[in-house]
Amino acid sequence: MKILLTGSSGWLGRHLAPLLDARGDDVVGLDIGPGAHTRVIGSVADRGLVDRLFDAHGFEAVLHAGALHKPDIARYPVQAFVDVNVTGTLALLEAAARTGASRFVFTSTTSLMISTAIREGQGGEAAWLDESLSPLLPRNIYGVTKRAAEELCRLFHDERGLPVLILRTGRFFPEDDDTHRALSGENMKANELLHRRLTAEDAAAAHVAALDRAPGIGFGTYILSAPTPFARSDAGELKRDARAVIARLFPDAEYLYARAGWALPETIDRVYDAGLAERELGFRCATDFAGVLAALRTGAALPFAHDADYVSPKEQVGT
Template sequence: MRVLVTGSSGWLGRHFAARLRQDGHRVTGLDLAAGPETQVVGSVADRRAVERAFAFGADAVVHAAGLHQPDLVRTRLQNFVDINVSGTLALLEAAKAAQCSAFVMTSTTSLMIDRAIREERGDAAVWLDESHAPLNPRNIYGTTKLAAEGLVRLFAQEHGLPGVVLRTSRFFPEDDDRPTALLSGPNIKANEFLNRRLSVEDAVEAHLAALSHAQQIGFGLFIASAPPPFTRDEVADLKRDARAVIARHFPDAAELYARRGWQLPRSIGRVYDPSLAEATIGWRAKTDFAAVLEALRTDAPLPFVHDASYVSPKDR
């Protein structure tokens, strides 16, 4: 298959493009920044760059390019519209004209978080799945990604272009955008595998599953996150005393954390539920909180990447 991958120099894009090549597919990479997986340097908002990329031939598109949360402090609001919305539209129109068999878009769970959820105002954790509504993104990033999702849905319904949207949870290697002096970067990431994180390897597998199932399902929207060890009936306890809930599921977690000088979360305000992706496209993340604890238990390398010095190629 000939696959056009946007964002091919980025953290997800370069991992995904390399995996496609490994599986025998022919890949064309489009990115603002040069890189080993990028053949066309340009923006998805530049229709001439999109045309150059499609000139290599494309049977499917995996759209991983876009402006993200960290870009809020360093770029104009208009750029979010140009790249995340207009760029997605340009790709969809080109994919339709090329009669592509699948269009897979990387979206974000961030667009599901309004201010009330972010500030954890309720008495219980919020259990988030694809049925969560109404959606009220708290910034231009989430607003434009939600608009782009709507375009993918529209082209599936109106033009028969099979589309899958993946709302991915966090898989970036750099430090959190809201660091705390109390917890190290690896400690924060390990905690997030309880409710809101994904390894980049599992993100790649989710996109592969979406690509292979797009024609079958026509349109699909899925949360891609590590499976939480909790159940919906534990949401009040998670908000009140997360450590007690974690101890019920993992009796040695506190001891394993103590050996590293780490801390478990005292309270958890939201949980992403990826079970629809498992039921529909057969994808389930391999790296979860149990895998993190097993690494601590056996003194093995942590099953995720932390690189505090990482800078996206487009920002260098």
């Protein structure tokens, strides 16, 4: 299959491109920064470039993973988010529909589901988040522009018949959190696999699954996160005493964490439910919290990447 992959130099792109190559797909990587899997340097906001690429290659599919992200809020003006995340997505959708592409997979974010109330942990229980959450009240320009791009995707499916799947990914970045530093990066990532994180490898595999399922589904929106061990009935206790819930499910977690010098979460304010992706895409993340504990028991390498010094390729070259 001839595929345009945007964001090919980024963290997701560098995991996704090899999977596509291994399948025998013909992948053209587009990114503003150079990378091993990037054939074209440029921006999705450059409509002329986008049109030329589609006319030259006749792409059958688009995997649109390129974007400005939440940490970029500190580095870029609001207009840049609109240009890249909204106008860039529109240029790709229009080109895909015009040239008869058979599928379009859009990398979105669970961040757009987090209102100020959820972010502040208001209420007496953890928010249980699945695709039925409404209304969506994103709290920053990143979430607002990704939400707008999602609506463009829906519109192009409804009006032009373009098969589009939207993947709202949980956290999979390798660097430290840019706002929370109370725990080490490894400790925080391990905790998040309980309720809001997945590995880059799993995120990439999910995109391949969506690519294959898109024509048959037509349109769909899916949360991607490691399968949570919690049930909806745990929501109240997760907010009050998350360690007690974890202890019931994983009796040796406290010991293993103490041996590693880590801390379990005292409270959990949200849980992403990725069940719909499993039911409709046939995809389930391979790495979960149990995998972290297995590594801690045996001294094996942790099953996720952590790189406190990671810098996005776009920041290495400027924009």
